[in-house]
Amino acid sequence: MTSNGLSEAQREFYQHNGYVHVRGLIDAGEAAAYRAELHALAERQGDNDATWSSVKDSDTHILHCHDVHFRSAAFTRLLVDPRVTGIAQSIVGPNVELHHNKMFIKPPERGSPFPMHQDYPYFPHARHSMIAAIIHFDDAPEEKGCLRVYPGSHRLGPIEAIGDDHHAPEDRFPIERATPIPAKAGDAIFMSYLLVHGSGVNVSDEPRTTLLIQMRDPEDEPLNDRHTSRGQGMMLAGIDPRHQAFGFAWEEQAA
Numbered sequence: 001m002t003s004n005g006l007s008e009a010q011r012e013f014y015q016h017n018g019y020v021h022v023r024g025l026i027d028a029g030e031a032a033a034y035r036a037e038l039h040a041l042a043e044r045q046g047d048n049d050a051t052w053s054s055v056k057d058s059d060t061h062i063l064h065c066h067d068v069h070f071r072s073a074a075f076t077r078l079l080v081d082p083r084v085t086g087i088a089q090s091i092v093g094p095n096v097e098l099h100h101n102k103m104f105i106k107p108p109e110r111g112s113p114f115p116m117h118q119d120y121p122y123f124p125h126a127r128h129s130m131i132a133a134i135i136h137f138d139d140a141p142e143e144k145g146c147l148r149v150y151p152g153s154h155r156l157g158p159i160e161a162i163g164d165d166h167h168a169p170e171d172r173f174p175i176e177r178a179t180p181i182p183a184k185a186g187d188a189i190f191m192s193y194l195l196v197h198g199s200g201v202n203v204s205d206e207p208r209t210t211l212l213i214q215m216r217d218p219e220d221e222p223l224n225d226r227h228t229s230r231g232q233g234m235m236l237a238g239i240d241p242r243h244q245a246f247g248f249a250w251e252e253q254a255a
């Protein structure tokens, strides 16, 4: 076990299954504080629905916001927290770069599902180093629409992606047959962007609150530049080893 990293057994589990459930990454008190920050941010932001197009007719709702570290410094600290980056380094390697991050609040009783999908088609990379960490700030039992995965599906490589929201073929990957990963406040799930995953409707009487951080090896080439975001390229651990001459941002933008 490296300090703040995955144990050998966890690393093997990740390699085989494409994800690892890390219990108690942060403690319950910290999770409650981050939860309060996100709910206050949602209040300041106002309504903002992120329900996917293929489930838009389901009368469900989900609040989201990208790049929350531009709205609350608590999340700037969480992005570089060694408990998060140590595990990311165990998977990605010594150098870990931010791609983007986003909060999701699935409201009670009708919190939107996520159809089963790979993240790959949204931001394909040459070496598939991209991972997500989903940090839970309240409990996510099955009735809250917890994450569901197809263990080992990352080993299929990129699969067919359907429609505007790039979901997986429902006959091959029905959500009911996916493995649920109920989580407690403070738990985190780290997964490959090739893992087929999704989540059900929140039918409970409490919100489900999470932060998803997407990270990659800085040397992994993006295959398109569609999914840019504020803060993308910020180093969370290690260095960017590529040779880059210095330039002012305003000059680069003008070029």
Ligand SMILES: O=C(O)CCC(=O)C(=O)O
Residues within 6 Å of the ligand: 104, 114, 119, 134, 145, 146, 147, 197, 198, 199, 210, 212
């Ligand atoms: O939070 C969830 O339930 C899943 C989120 C997700 O799959 C995504 O944003 O790609």
